[in-house]
Amino acid sequence: MSKDLNPWEGLLEAAESGDLDRLEALLAALDAEDRIHALAHLDAEDLGSVLSALDPDRAAELIEQLPDSHAAEAVGELDPDEAAGILDELQSDDRADLMAQLRPRDAEAILTAAAPETAESVRSLLQYPPDSAGGLMITEYAAVPASWTTQQLIAHLQGNVDRYAHLAAQYVYTLGARGELVGVIPLRDLVLARPNQPLSSLMVPRPLSIPATLPLDEIFDLFDGNHFLGIPVVDDDAHMIGVLLREDVDEARVNRAQSDELKSRGIVGGEELRSMPLYVRSSRRLAWLSVNIVLNVAAASVIALYQDTLSAAIALAVFLPIISDMSGCSGNQAVAVSLRELSLGVVRPAELLRVWSKELGVGCINGLILGCLIGAVAWLWQGNVALGAVVGIALALNTVVAVSIGGTIPLALRRFGFDPALASSPILTTVTDMCGFFFVLSFATFALDQIATP
Amino acid sequence: MSKDLNPWEGLLEAAESGDLDRLEALLAALDAEDRIHALAHLDAEDLGSVLSALDPDRAAELIEQLPDSHAAEAVGELDPDEAAGILDELQSDDRADLMAQLRPRDAEAILTAAAPETAESVRSLLQYPPDSAGGLMITEYAAVPASWTTQQLIAHLQGNVDRYAHLAAQYVYTLGARGELVGVIPLRDLVLARPNQPLSSLMVPRPLSIPATLPLDEIFDLFDGNHFLGIPVVDDDAHMIGVLLREDVDEARVNRAQSDELKSRGIVGGEELRSMPLYVRSSRRLAWLSVNIVLNVAAASVIALYQDTLSAAIALAVFLPIISDMSGCSGNQAVAVSLRELSLGVVRPAELLRVWSKELGVGCINGLILGCLIGAVAWLWQGNVALGAVVGIALALNTVVAVSIGGTIPLALRRFGFDPALASSPILTTVTDMCGFFFVLSFATFALDQIATP
DSSP states (O other), X not given: OGGGSOHHHHHHHHHHTTOHHHHHHHHHHSOHHXXXXXXXXXXXXXHHHHHHHSOHHHHHHHHXXXXXXXHHHHHHTSOHHHHHHHHHHXXXXXXXXXXHHSOHHHHHHHHHHSOHHHHHHHHHHHTSOTTBHHHHOBSOOEEEETTSBHHHHHHHHHHTHHHHTTOOOOEEEEEOTTSBEEEEEEHHHHHTSOXXXXXXXXXXXXXXXXXXXXXXXXXXXXXXXXXXXXXEEEOTTSBEEEEEEHHHHHHHHHHHHHHHHHHHTTOOSSOOOTTSOHHHHHHHHHHHHHHHHHHHHHHHHHHHTTXXXXXXXXXHHHHHHHHHHHHHHHHHHHHHHHHHHHHHTSSOTTOHHHHHHHHHHHXXXXXXXXXXXXXXXXXXXXXXXXXXXXXXXXXXXXXXXXXXXXXXXXXXXXHTTOOHHHHHHHHHHHHHHHHHHHHHHXXXXXXXXXXXXX | OGGGSOHHHHHHHHHHTXXXXXXXXXXXXXXXXXXXXXXXXXXXXXXXXXXXXSOHHHHHHHHHHSOHHXXXXXXXXXXXXXXXXXXXXXXXXXXXXXXXXXXXXXHHHHHHHSOHHHHHHHHHHHTSOTTBHHHHOBSOOEEXXXXXXXXXXXXXXXXXXXXXXXXXXXXXXXXXXXSBEEEEEEHHHHHTSOTTOBHHHHSEESOOOEETTOBHHHHHHHHHTOOOSEEEEEOTTSBEEEEEEHHHHHHHHHHHHHHHHHHHTTOOSSOOOTTSOHHHHHHHHHHHHHHHHHHHHHHHHHHHTTHHHHHHTXXXXXXXXXXXXXXXXXXXXXXXXXXXXXXXXXXXXXXXHHHHHHHHHHHHXXXXXXXXXXXXXXXXXXTOHHHHHHHHHHHHHHHHHHHHHHHHHHHHHHHTTOOHHHHHHHHHHHHHHHHHHHHHHHHHHHTHHHHSOO
């Protein structure tokens, strides 16, 4: 009978009938790609049923593969005890990511039901912003007294194989008498060490460490300039509290880049997946659209001031949307380059003038060419050279305005603490629309004798 | 005298006067962030002077920290022998990235001058597409006969400390008699092994491996679903030829996301940094703008068909750019969600109908609300309810059109092998502009008696 079911329907049916063996078999039959695809077809409640039917460790594995927001919604549907059981099985940084996505009340209920050490580990991570070293670090790491020998360390590792089995960090850290970080031993060096060598002679002393509050941009620069797989994180008292792994830094970088791309296309209220409820998707998108419609009306109100000119030369109406759109394109290219240079660290928010001077050249060349193109179109279409001149000069000037604003606004926004990926485009397009409409219509008013339709 | 120089001017001066000690001292005085920032102010030729003044290994370190395109331009300015010396010092995957960015003639000259094994390693990577396992893998890895004991392996590692010092991979691979991959040993297990244990009893046999031709999307899915730090890459004969590291997969993911964001803002011809020559920046941006101006003229030509209606009700001209822009916003939100779902693997190119049905709901709700808003603005402004109805209904309908096209076009483009991040927006805005202008102006023509300005 399950022959006719889609994979997700089969999974749901097995979960709801409590047939764990069949559920496991169905999941095992799907490769990673098909599994993610099938589970994406389940809404939060149905995905919750699947998670709750599975053993906690298998559920935790699935959660690591799913988009965070989808996983969090499903976990929010679970009984707190069930959710806590799954939480125990997750790696510390995945736990914190998941908890950060839950409604605070759900998160609190789950932490109350969780094992005390799990709850403590989550709370210690959640006290730091998600985009800081403390928010991104893992709390599973091997740290032993620097006074030990290699033999003691190896015996310790052998006695805790389970605990260290999934350690992604390839380092053992050594601590001083007061628990302070004093050294680091790459596993590779441990392989090559003599049996009874004191760790203090093997370790790299005074290793680089970072404070838990270090923000993401500085973390990116640090990992860019170095090769380490992980770096110890310390609290205000120089006590080690976690390890920040390169893979988690890279993941944060991917998230940043993807979230910037979503923002640039107007998805700004948080992740949207089509498995989410309609009202959530619709209202989040609408929040952004409402801001834009106000800005659009403001920009278009410039046109309303020139209705007489427009009536006299109706052909202008064809060119208003073109000038608006082309200026937006030119300006957004400059925004893209500034965002890129900011993220690479090759430009700083204070260098407005340098960026502006670099954009002016591009704006003049491209403005001239685009202006000539659109001017020629207007001239040929209406056989009116003055119309061509008005439209062409307006687009040329407005291209210079657009790249000037587009290049500098991300730096200015960053400098004043706003998110440039989010706010650059709306500000840009509003200003360039206003300027563009003003240029075309005021030049046309000036030259109305030549361009007015007889 | 150097007190008054900017850091980059100081670096250039030291390089050009051949004062290696001062150049090294100036570089060492800058932290990673300041170094990248200072070097970004040098054009290709000046950066080339700095690289050529440094020892090859120091130059290689700098290159790893710089944006690929900037580094490649500077290396292209160097004498091939100098460039080859630097190439020898780079890790294999960085070499291939750099070579792939050079003009083919420059790359060939450098490879001819490079050490034979370096040239061979680069050529073997360059034969695979940059976005495949073969193009992303590193060729530095430890592989030894499975017939060895742990003692033989450790002696081998000790005898080749330099060679393995920078091995990022945390695995030793074991090979069979014909050089085929037969097992993998995590370094961690080697730490815990008995001294004379045969590797064949220690290794994980029949490890997962991937073909060099595996494309990026499948690589992402594979690493998403698993925890390994690296995976062996094999050729058609099952011989191991490299290791694909998680950090390089993550880097490819960051590059993909950042390149998608650049594309969404109209930077499509390749990386642009403001250190590049003006004509390169200007002409690349113009290539994209020229396509857009043609599309814009095509869309606006719909307006030209309705000049009589526009003349009769000139207030409509104010709303044309608003409808064009708002539909673009709504459609691009749907594009963003589809691109996101495609990259997460939760939707497949064939699921057009499912996506469309999910977008219809959002389009109807948001279209209704936006239509009412803009209709109310039109009504209140002109005191003409018919004008409000024409504009409001047109925006409502066009919002549905926009989300329908925006949601499905990325899937359709992907299905037919086009890049959805690149082509979705231009197609979307052209079609929605045409539809939007047509809706407003044809409805207005129909209701012209009610809305014509007396």
